[in-house]
Amino acid sequence: MEDVSYTKGIYTAVAMTRTMDSGLYQGVVSLERDDGEELENSVYEVEGTSGTPEEALEEAKALAHRILGELEL
Incomplete structure (x- = not known):
């Protein structure tokens, strides 16, 4: 699965x-x-696990959006 x-x-x-x-x-x-x-913390993990790589990637994408949304430039 692609990053x-x-x-x-x-x-x-x-x-x-x-x-x-x-x-x-x-x-x-x-x-x-x-x-x-x-960066102090450069790796973030989704709290739960998923049954398929597609589900896990969707959770990671949502986490990436949250992280970037909280950053102040």
Whole structure:
């Protein structure tokens, strides 16, 4: 499954999925700054798990939108 990238100002959020040991899937978002400055927390996990990678990616995309929406430029 392909990762999905969103950009707001100097920030890029990449939504992706990972397979858990239980066989379920979890959405993950990686947040980066384009100016090279380090972030305190650059990886965010969706709280729950999903039965399919598609569901997990949708949850990760929603999380990426929330994260970027909360950023002040």
